[in-house]
Amino acid sequence: AYLYRVDRAKPVRPMTPARWAALARANAARRVCPECGRDAGYRIPASLGMCTPCAYPATGC
Numbered sequence: 001a002y003l004y005r006v007d008r009a010k011p012v013r014p015m016t017p018a019r020w021a022a023l024a025r026a027n028a029a030r031r032v033c034p035e036c037g038r039d040a041g042y043r044i045p046a047s048l049g050m051c052t053p054c055a056y057p058a059t060g061c
Contacts, residue, residue: 040052
């Protein structure tokens with residue numbers, strides 16, 4: 001069973017330029033390693049909490 005009536009649902013609000021900018025800033029912040037401060041080039045995994053070189057120092061940070 002649906003939690004709401006589909007025929008009465010409103011369409012999703014479109015993304016505004018401000019919302020796109022906020023999303024870009026949030027995604028950029030998730031790429032910065034809190035240990036070394038570098039942009040990892042990928043989203044930092046929550047399980048590690050830091051970029052791969054910092055999580056595994058044998059590879060260097």
